[in-house]
Amino acid sequence: MAVAISAAALLPVLGLLLLVLWMGFWQNGPGEPIVYTTSHYRKIFTDAFTYKTFLNTLGFATTAVLVALFFAIPLAWLVERTNLTGKSFILAIVTLGALLPTFFTAMGWVFLLHPRIGIVNRFLMDSFGLTQAPLNVASIVGMGWVEGLGLSSIAFVMIVATYRSMDPSLEEAARVHGLGILRTLVYVTLPLTFPGILAAFIYVFTIALSAFEVPAIIGMSNKIFTFATFIFYKIQPLEELPSYGVAGAVSTILIVLALLLSWSYFRLLRFSHRYAVVTGKAYRPQPIELGSKGRILAWSFLGFYFTVAKLLPLLLLVWAALLRYFQPPSWAALAQVSMNNFYGLPWKLLLQGAWNTVILMLAVPTLTLFICLAISWTVLRSGVRFRVLFDAVAFLPHAVPHLILAIATMFAALFLLRNVVPLYGSLMILVFVYTISRISFATRIINNSLAQIHPELEEAAFVGGLKLLQVMWKILIPLLKPALVYAWIWMALLCYRELTMASVLVTSQANVTLPMIVWGLWLGGSLNQAAAANLVVLICMLPVVLLYFVFGRRSRIAEGA
Amino acid sequence: MISIAGVSKNFSADDRSVAALRSVHLEVNRGEFFVLLGPSGSGKTTLLRAVAGLEKPDQGEISLDGKVVYSRSQGLCAPPEERQVGMVFQSYAIWPHLTVAENIGLVLTHGRLRLSRKAAAERIRYSLSLVQLQDFETRPARLLSGGQQQRVALARALAINPALVLMDEPLSNLDARLREEVRTNIKKLAVQIGMTVLYVTHDQIEAMVLADRIAVMAHGEILQVGRPAELYRRPASALVAEFFGSINWIRGMVHGNNRIETELGPLWIADSRHCYGAVIVGVRPEDVHLRSSNEGENRIEGKVRTSVFLGDQIVSEIDVQGKILIAKGSPDDGEPSDTVFVYLPRDRLVVFSDRVPSNSLE
Numbered sequence: 045m046a047v048a049i050s051a052a053a054l055l056p057v058l059g060l061l062l063l064v065l066w067m068g069f070w071q072n073g074p075g076e077p078i079v080y081t082t083s084h085y086r087k088i089f090t091d092a093f094t095y096k097t098f099l100n101t102l103g104f105a106t107t108a109v110l111v112a113l114f115f116a117i118p119l120a121w122l123v124e125r126t127n128l129t130g131k132s133f134i135l136a137i138v139t140l141g142a143l144l145p146t147f148f149t150a151m152g153w154v155f156l157l158h159p160r161i162g163i164v165n166r167f168l169m170d171s172f173g174l175t176q177a178p179l180n181v182a183s184i185v186g187m188g189w190v191e192g193l194g195l196s197s198i199a200f201v202m203i204v205a206t207y208r209s210m211d212p213s214l215e216e217a218a219r220v221h222g223l224g225i226l227r228t229l230v231y232v233t234l235p236l237t238f239p240g241i242l243a244a245f246i247y248v249f250t251i252a253l254s255a256f257e258v259p260a261i262i263g264m265s266n267k268i269f270t271f272a273t274f275i276f277y278k279i280q281p282l283e284e285l286p287s288y289g290v291a292g293a294v295s296t297i298l299i300v301l302a303l304l305l306s307w308s309y310f311r312l313l314r315f316s317h318r319y320a321v322v323t324g325k326a327y328r329p330q331p332i333e334l335g336s337k338g339r340i341l342a343w344s345f346l347g348f349y350f351t352v353a354k355l356l357p358l359l360l361l362v363w364a365a366l367l368r369y370f371q372p373p374s375w376a377a378l379a380q381v382s383m384n385n386f387y388g389l390p391w392k393l394l395l396q397g398a399w400n401t402v403i404l405m406l407a408v409p410t411l412t413l414f415i416c417l418a419i420s421w422t423v424l425r426s427g428v429r430f431r432v433l434f435d436a437v438a439f440l441p442h443a444v445p446h447l448i449l450a451i452a453t454m455f456a457a458l459f460l461l462r463n464v465v466p467l468y469g470s471l472m473i474l475v476f477v478y479t480i481s482r483i484s485f486a487t488r489i490i491n492n493s494l495a496q497i498h499p500e501l502e503e504a505a506f507v508g509g510l511k512l513l514q515v516m517w518k519i520l521i522p523l524l525k526p527a528l529v530y531a532w533i534w535m536a537l538l539c540y541r542e543l544t545m546a547s548v549l550v551t552s553q554a555n556v557t558l559p560m561i562v563w564g565l566w567l568g569g570s571l572n573q574a575a576a577a578n579l580v581v582l583i584c585m586l587p588v589v590l591l592y593f594v595f596g597r598r599s600r601i602a603e604g605a
Numbered sequence: 606m607i608s609i610a611g612v613s614k615n616f617s618a619d620d621r622s623v624a625a626l627r628s629v630h631l632e633v634n635r636g637e638f639f640v641l642l643g644p645s646g647s648g649k650t651t652l653l654r655a656v657a658g659l660e661k662p663d664q665g666e667i668s669l670d671g672k673v674v675y676s677r678s679q680g681l682c683a684p685p686e687e688r689q690v691g692m693v694f695q696s697y698a699i700w701p702h703l704t705v706a707e708n709i710g711l712v713l714t715h716g717r718l719r720l721s722r723k724a725a726a727e728r729i730r731y732s733l734s735l736v737q738l739q740d741f742e743t744r745p746a747r748l749l750s751g752g753q754q755q756r757v758a759l760a761r762a763l764a765i766n767p768a769l770v771l772m773d774e775p776l777s778n779l780d781a782r783l784r785e786e787v788r789t790n791i792k793k794l795a796v797q798i799g800m801t802v803l804y805v806t807h808d809q810i811e812a813m814v815l816a817d818r819i820a821v822m823a824h825g826e827i828l829q830v831g832r833p834a835e836l837y838r839r840p841a842s843a844l845v846a847e848f849f850g851s852i853n854w855i856r857g858m859v860h861g862n863n864r865i866e867t868e869l870g871p872l873w874i875a876d877s878r879h880c881y882g883a884v885i886v887g888v889r890p891e892d893v894h895l896r897s898s899n900e901g902e903n904r905i906e907g908k909v910r911t912s913v914f915l916g917d918q919i920v921s922e923i924d925v926q927g928k929i930l931i932a933k934g935s936p937d938d939g940e941p942s943d944t945v946f947v948y949l950p951r952d953r954l955v956v957f958s959d960r961v962p963s964n965s966l967e
Binding site: 211213214216217218219220221222223224225227231232235236330 | 654657658659660661684685686688689690691692694695696698700701702711712715716717718758761762765771
């Protein structure tokens with residue numbers, strides 16, 4: 045039965061991918077008789093605009109990774125290898141930063157660095173009499189910077205895991221035999237963590253390559269496209285008709301790229317695991333003592349990170365939310381401060397969005413865990429032939445950009461299933477695609493946990509006369525509970541902040557979600573109202589974050605990402 | 606060579622503090638093979654790491670070769686790289702991104718000695734020859750077997766020609782057969798180059814084979830220091846006695862000079878000056894002799910319950926007035942008959958004040 049559930053859940057994944065592939069060869073829109081063509085692919089490789097988009101995407105993703113690693117590597121080293129006070133708190137906060145919606149920071153940075161309204165630019169122009177804005181967030185580097193800040197949490201979690209999996213006595217052996225701290229770092233620590241850092245590089249790069257929120261919030265209105273926004277634009281253009289063929293072709297290329305990157309990621313990971321030695325003792329190495337100079341340096345770095353990644357965007361959003369028109373802080377501006385933006389919010393819509401979001405947060409993690417238990421059991425326990433195939437397919441939703449999953453789902457609902465099930469515009473379609481997109485994450489968590497449980501524990505129950513379902517319910521689920529609770533809460537939080545997939549599939553009030561309302565206000569040009577809505581959304585998220593702190597954090601943080 | 610005075614160390618784990626070392630004093634002489642023996646959690650590894658500089662004690666003083674390397678009162682704690690020791694780790698800590706020769710070379714060229722490449726190559730060859738790995742120089746370290754890694758670790762520790770070599774359970778990850786072989790080699794090598802060794806293990810056989818002297822540790826304290834035979838024959842406490850192999854315990858009360866009234870009847874001991882009141886008498890199984898007559902002192906009648914032939918010895922369970930004593934005898938003595946007289950020689954009995962220490966070490 046478990047096998048049947050896994051198959052039923054994984055077949056749609058393959059179906060969606062084939063659909064994208066198929067879409068790329070359509071000459072005309074759906075509804076008309078199908079004519080096949082390869083012209084989209086030819087156009088992509090010859091057209092100057094798509095070529096530029098390709099370079100944009102590359103530059104954007106590279107900047108994002110470099111920014112993320114610039115913060116993540118020193119932070120991970122400080123937390124894992126030094127005696128900095130409050131390490132475990134820093135670890136928790138930085139990890140939790142992965143949940144801060146990227147559209148939130150993106151909006152904050154627009155208010156800071158937009159060439160026309162950004163307060164930093166206005167300040168610099170007024171102070172130095174410049175005629176042009178010196179800094180521009182609506183550029184490849186600017187967007188990469190914002191995306192990198194958002195991805196720094198994931199990179200941090202991965203690099204912490206690299207440090208942890210490394211046998212600390214490898215560094216101690218160097219110290220004892222006469223290499224100082226610096227030489228140990230150069231000749232032992234860095235070479236040994238290099239594969240792990242490179243793996244984190246590729247992992248984060250893959251995410252950035254298809255990242256949607258930052259290019260959508262900052263880039264689209266300024267006509268700067270990356271692959272993700274380009275595809276989105278082809279599906280929901282402002283003037284022309286949607287061209288699914290082009291979207292399908294670009295998506296296919298993006299999928300191939302992502303799969304290649306994921307493949308090299310796993311190769312590297314295996315390589316770095318060769319360096320991980322399992323020690324007989326579970327001791328933590330004596331942390332390196334920071335002198336007073338080192339402590340000041342460390343705290344300045346931490347302060348800088350939290351300021352640019354969290355504090356500044358938050359302050360700017362609060363400031364924007366209190367004003368009718370955005371303007372730099374001044375006495376005149378202070379006189380205009382009011383709560384009017386909050387009063388003026390579309391509260392009825394927000395309530396509907398909150399209701400939908402709550403349903404998603406309850407339904408999606410539960411459904412995903414149910415499916416992924418079946419998949420993990422199939423892969424690790426059932427002994428079914430082709431079980432490795434299940435594992436591979438369960439990994440696909442991670443590698444395939446979520447935007448593309450959403451587009452394929454929309455396409456299927458709109459044209460293939462229209463007369464079978466009325467999915468389009470319903471909340472069900474969001475439940476479906478959110479669940480599909482989280483299968484990789486949940487499978488990995490459950491796989492890791494299930495691998496720690498000796499099969500004989502279940503076999504003893506089988507021998508004792510329990511049936512498969514009873515074994516699952518009485519033995520496996522209680523043993524897996526910490527991992528399940530952690531995965532459930534984390535997925536619920538990811539559901540809450542999800543904008544990418546919603547942007548394609550939310551088409552009516554019936555399935556509107558909170559992030560979509562924020563985005564709708566932003567796209568409609570009411571930036572200050574969008575800021576207010578964003579704050580409301582963020583405040584509503586806090587109780588769930590608290591839940592995570594109380595229940596979820598006990599299981600291993602390093603499994604996150 | 607090593608002088609440790611009043612060294613204490615507390616660890617805080619899960620918001621409570623655990624004493625890993627409680628005011629430890631220890632002197633190790635030059636050229637000595639010194640073993641720290643104790644169960645896990647006894648503090649032996651912490652003590653070794655404190656000597657290496659990998660752990661900073663909370664109290665006390667440590668000197669190596671007459672030079673103070675740690676002193677709480679002077680606020681001094683020399684980093685590991687300045688202590689000039691060699692060390693073999695439990696996991697070997699062979700750098701997997703380097704070759705065998707590079708593993709040793711890195712220490713020689715970038716460690717304290719700062720040798721030239723040429724001088725280092727010479728030393729690499731020499732130290733590899735000490736562990737019979739001459740032909741492995743260019744082999745990537747991660748392709749070595751566990752035993753080979755262990756030997757590279759040893760070669761690396763010896764390469765800098767250290768006055769002191771520290772070894773942290775170096776044999777615990779090897780399989781049983783290999784362990785015996787490597788054990789012998791380490792001992793030979795230590796004698797051959799006359800090095801001072803501080804060696805940590807939880808295996809008392811290993812300790813007795815290797816050590817000139819042993820310090821038995823438990824709960825962060827040193828229970829007794831002595832030569833292997835001393836610790837076996839004259840343990841200072843029941844804890845130490847139990848740690849060095851199985852032993853029979855008999856309860857009793859001291860009654861006059863050298864005589865103890867036990868649960869099995871009166872027993873004579875060699876010297877009762879240091880004990881009084883309720884005591885326990887310990888006797889090792891090989892010192893429980895089976896006789897056919899009750900002529901002579903310390904003989905008690907008993908029934909043989911089981912008797913197992915193990916080739917080089919016969920192990921019997923003797924029921925003496927409802928109490929089971931284990932006896933180990935030579936097969937040459939023949940199968941014991943049903944009823945025997947247990948003979949406990951008075952110079953082989955150890956006496957401690959009453960506290961049966963079963964499993965108290967764990």
